[in-house]
Amino acid sequence: MRTSHQPALHDPALLLAEIPSHWPMAKGSLAEVRKPCIRPNCRACASGRKHPAFLFSLTEKGRRRCLYVPRDLVAALRQAIANGRWMEEQMRRTGVGLIEEHRRNRTKSSRAPEGSAS
Numbered sequence: 001m002r003t004s005h006q007p008a009l010h011d012p013a014l015l016l017a018e019i020p021s022h023w024p025m026a027k028g029s030l031a032e033v034r035k036p037c038i039r040p041n042c043r044a045c046a047s048g049r050k051h052p053a054f055l056f057s058l059t060e061k062g063r064r065r066c067l068y069v070p071r072d073l074v075a076a077l078r079q080a081i082a083n084g085r086w087m088e089e090q091m092r093r094t095g096v097g098l099i100e101e102h103r104r105n106r107t108k109s110s111r112a113p114e115g116s117a118s
């Protein structure tokens with residue numbers, strides 16, 4: 001019996017069944033940065049502490065793009081990125097699984113007709 005960490009090579013329903021609990025998915029990264037504000041005489045900026053902000057970085061058509069993330073969306077976006085990494089892991093395993101399975105089948109069939117290859 002297959003477990004959830006093995007690729008659902010022959011039964012995508014196994015993977016599809018897990019998708020709702022991993023939704024939404026996002027690809028990119030989240031970073032906390034410190035930015036100055038526009039208020040005059042701001043103590044936080046004058047002291048160099050500035051203000052914490054979250055940036056979401058992603059690649060779009062080969063170009064890097066950054067978006068500010070509203071504070072109340074940070075936790076949900078972080079979870080979406082984790083979900084996206086989970087999906088990428090499933091795809092990575094499926095690719096490796098396809099190659100390994102092909103190798104196993106090739107080894108089996110090449111043993112059968114002994115000496116038939118020229």
Ligand SMILES: [Zn+2]
Pocket residue numbers: 036037038039042043044045046050051
């Ligand atoms: Zn400030």
